[in-house]
Amino acid sequence: MAHEFEGGERGGTPEERRALDDLFSVTYEELRRLASSVRRDDPGATLNPTALVNEAWLKLANSPRCASTSRLHFKRIAARAMRQVLVEAARRRNARKRGGGEGFAAVTFDEELTETAACEKDLLVLDTALDELARMNPRQAMMVESRFFGGLDIAETAALLEVSEATILRDWRAAKAWLAHELRQGR
Amino acid sequence: MDSARWQRIQALFHEAADLPPAEQQAFLKTACGHDDGLLADVLALLQEDARGASLLDRGVAHVAHQMLDEAGPARPALKEIGPYRIKRVLGEGGMGIVYLAERHDLGSLVAIKILRDAWLSPARRERFASEQRTLAQLNHPSIARLYDADTLADGTPCFVMEYVEGAPLTEYCRQHESSISQRLQLFRAVCEAVQYAHRHAVIHRDLKPSNILVKGDGSIRLLDFGIAKQLDSLDMPMDQTRTGLRLMTPAYAAPEQVRGERVGIHTDVYSLGVILYELLAGQLPFDLSQRTPGEAERMIVEQEPAKPSEAARRVAALPGKGARVPAASQSSWTDLDVLCLTAMHKDAQRRYVSVEALIRDIDHYLKGEPLEARADSLSYRLGKFASRHRRAVSAAAVVFTAVIGLVVFFTVRLTIARNAAVAEAARTQRIQRFMMNLFEGGDKEAGPADNLRVVTLVDRGVQEAKALDGEPRVQAELYQTLGGIYQKLGKFDRADSLLRSPWSGAGRSLARTTPRWRTAWWRSVSCAPIRRS
Numbered sequence: 001m002a003h004e005f006e007g008g009e010r011g012g013t014p015e016e017r018r019a020l021d022d023l024f025s026v027t028y029e030e031l032r033r034l035a036s037s038v039r040r041d042d043p044g045a046t047l048n049p050t051a052l053v054n055e056a057w058l059k060l061a062n063s064p065r066c067a068s069t070s071r072l073h074f075k076r077i078a079a080r081a082m083r084q085v086l087v088e089a090a091r092r093r094n095a096r097k098r099g100g101g102e103g104f105a106a107v108t109f110d111e112e113l114t115e116t117a118a119c120e121k122d123l124l125v126l127d128t129a130l131d132e133l134a135r136m137n138p139r140q141a142m143m144v145e146s147r148f149f150g151g152l153d154i155a156e157t158a159a160l161l162e163v164s165e166a167t168i169l170r171d172w173r174a175a176k177a178w179l180a181h182e183l184r185q186g187r
Numbered sequence: 188m189d190s191a192r193w194q195r196i197q198a199l200f201h202e203a204a205d206l207p208p209a210e211q212q213a214f215l216k217t218a219c220g221h222d223d224g225l226l227a228d229v230l231a232l233l234q235e236d237a238r239g240a241s242l243l244d245r246g247v248a249h250v251a252h253q254m255l256d257e258a259g260p261a262r263p264a265l266k267e268i269g270p271y272r273i274k275r276v277l278g279e280g281g282m283g284i285v286y287l288a289e290r291h292d293l294g295s296l297v298a299i300k301i302l303r304d305a306w307l308s309p310a311r312r313e314r315f316a317s318e319q320r321t322l323a324q325l326n327h328p329s330i331a332r333l334y335d336a337d338t339l340a341d342g343t344p345c346f347v348m349e350y351v352e353g354a355p356l357t358e359y360c361r362q363h364e365s366s367i368s369q370r371l372q373l374f375r376a377v378c379e380a381v382q383y384a385h386r387h388a389v390i391h392r393d394l395k396p397s398n399i400l401v402k403g404d405g406s407i408r409l410l411d412f413g414i415a416k417q418l419d420s421l422d423m424p425m426d427q428t429r430t431g432l433r434l435m436t437p438a439y440a441a442p443e444q445v446r447g448e449r450v451g452i453h454t455d456v457y458s459l460g461v462i463l464y465e466l467l468a469g470q471l472p473f474d475l476s477q478r479t480p481g482e483a484e485r486m487i488v489e490q491e492p493a494k495p496s497e498a499a500r501r502v503a504a505l506p507g508k509g510a511r512v513p514a515a516s517q518s519s520w521t522d523l524d525v526l527c528l529t530a531m532h533k534d535a536q537r538r539y540v541s542v543e544a545l546i547r548d549i550d551h552y553l554k555g556e557p558l559e560a561r562a563d564s565l566s567y568r569l570g571k572f573a574s575r576h577r578r579a580v581s582a583a584a585v586v587f588t589a590v591i592g593l594v595v596f597f598t599v600r601l602t603i604a605r606n607a608a609v610a611e612a613a614r615t616q617r618i619q620r621f622m623m624n625l626f627e628g629g630d631k632e633a634g635p636a637d638n639l640r641v642v643t644l645v646d647r648g649v650q651e652a653k654a655l656d657g658e659p660r661v662q663a664e665l666y667q668t669l670g671g672i673y674q675k676l677g678k679f680d681r682a683d684s685l686l687r688s689p690w691s692g693a694g695r696s697l698a699r700t701t702p703r704w705r706t707a708w709w710r711s712v713s714c715a716p717i718r719r720s
Contacts, residue, residue, distance in 0.1 A: 028308035029306050035251065047251040052251075086250060086251060095340070120253070123250055136189070136190050137190060174197045174201065174232065180238070
């Protein structure tokens with residue numbers, strides 16, 4: 001998975017790119033913090049990434065970093081950050097299960113393996129598949145990422161990608177079917 | 188798969204999907220021709236589309252719930268981090284957990300601090316590590332060494348630090364019932380360590396007694412240098428009102444920190460001021476314990492603290508609390524109040540400009556010298572000087588008074604003498620003019636006549652003298668003298684009229700005090716006819 005923005009999105013001056021990277025980092029960290037605080041306040045609560053992204057926007061919207069960022073653009077960045085947060089978590093669990101260390105940063109937890117294994121696997125396969133989709137059709141990959149991880153609705157996604165809602169619906173159906181197939185293959 | 192093929196698969200997929208399921212097979216067979224791979228791909232998509240039960244359909248919430256489970260409260264106990272084996276929890280605070288750990292290979296003990304709720308994005312982790320390596324360069328006997336810092340696999344920053352056994356500063360002073368100067372000496376050592384870090388462009392941002400340990404040998408160690416910065420930069424985008432209070436210990440946080448403004452050297456100066464306050468007064472400047480974060484914030488930003496001296500008096504009055512407060516004289520308290528309140532001024536511009544300036548004033552205080560913070564008051568400085576050099580000052584005062592007395596005495600004498608000289612010079616001048624007029628007889632062009640009788644001269648003198656109404660003293664003197672000449676010339680009636688004139692008495696007394704010019708005049712008058720004849 002790409003950590004930062006590439007291709008067309010990496011355009012602009014070095015300062016703009018740095019600002020974007022910075023915003024991405026901050027969003028990533030904020031999402032993690034929010035997720036953690038939700039769980040601490042109510043261990044049984046369901047983590048809804050869409051709600052987390054919205055809450056992150058409420059927190060970050062007034063900070064100087066977001067001064068020149070629209071809500072839509074922020075959600076797009078947050079979607080990518082959320083993808084990374086989740087994929088990292090899946091990788092970590094996976095690595096731990098295999099008993100592998102990560103050098104200095106290796107952490108050993110007393111932890112029972114749970115039934116989340118399937119979820120982990122799916123997430124990692126989805127991550128790879130999305131990267132491949134980005135090569136086949138960058139717009140569709142961005143669409144899936146924004147809708148699935150960032151919770152953008154059809155109208156928002158259409159506005160973000162500057163296409164009609166009908167196009168989004170069509171793309172979504174095809175991309176979803178292809179990704180579902182990849183997920184099945186990956187099992 | 189390349190883009191073109193994907194395009195083709197999608198086109199067929201959409202076309203087929205619009206058809207009734209029964210017709211899809213036949214349509215695709217025709218459309219794909221001999222490309223069995225293409226047919227299989229499109230059919231697979233159609234199958235998935237009909238099933239609609241993939242991860243993407245279930246939604247991300249389910250995934251997130253499973254993946255981020257470990258962030259919950261029942262986080263399993265940490266057993267080891269890198270080469271360190273966790274032995275026990277040393278402390279747990281709002282910021283994170285500190286563990287005592289032992290290095291596998293060396294057996295050495297370290298403290299490992301793990302920040303709670305602070306994750307670094309992968310992009311930031313390397314930068315974090317390099318910043319921490321800079322911090323590890325801080326090498327000062329009073330600063331706990333930072334051996335290493337990194338992020339755990341999930342991006343949680345952790346710090347491996349020197350393990351220090353000791354008591355927090357305030358605790359130590361309470362236990363040892365330290366005197367004011369002992370407390371100031373310890374505090375000074377803290378300031379020196381902070382100043383050292385400032386010289387290396389490192390700001391602590393979270394100075395508080397629990398971060399300052401006093402070891403058994405009385406030396407101090409500052410913990411957590413630079414950690415707050417990391418936290419702060421992580422938390423900056425959070426809603427600003429909560430930022431300061433969430434991360435900093437609010438009691439020691441400067442107003443600008445609470446307001447989420449730029450922090451700097453002045454922030455540490457403020458926190459040092461609060462620590463000094465607590466050391467001196469036995470309590471914090473603001474009691475925030477029963478306050479909501481909003482109230483606490485307002486107090487820090489707006490409320491002026493009571494003077495440490497007043498707070499100390501109040502604490503001393505509490506039953507059983509007297510031992511918490513060190514004793515000091517009233518004049519010491521005045522300086523300590525200034526020292527403390529200057530360091531913790533609400534306006535960063537009006538605090539000590541640096542920790543160095545604060546140290547200077549502590550030294551001034553310890554030596555009994557005037558504080559720089561009180562430089563504006565001359566009487567204060569003099570008072571300070573006098574109390575410092577009591578004997579020398581009283582000796583100096585005697586000498587000074589004597590010198591002043593002599594100076595005044597001689598100045599007065601000189602003034603009198605000078606005034607007299609000036610007056611006499613004026614009189615001499617007047618007499619000279621009188622003499623000239625006497626001989627000229629009012630006719631400057633003609634000049635003095637060749638044969639003048641003495642009595643004519645004296646008559647003329649009397650006329651001249653009568654015109655001197657503006658100078659009664661000179662006039663009286665002249666009457667006296669001219670009257671004397673008339674007597675010698677035998678003109679007693681004229682002599683009488685002059686000597687009995689209203690001014691003659693005064694003239695006589697004046698004549699006694701100024702005999703010289705009269706004699707000179709008389710001599711010149713009596714000589715004049717002789718020379719001329």
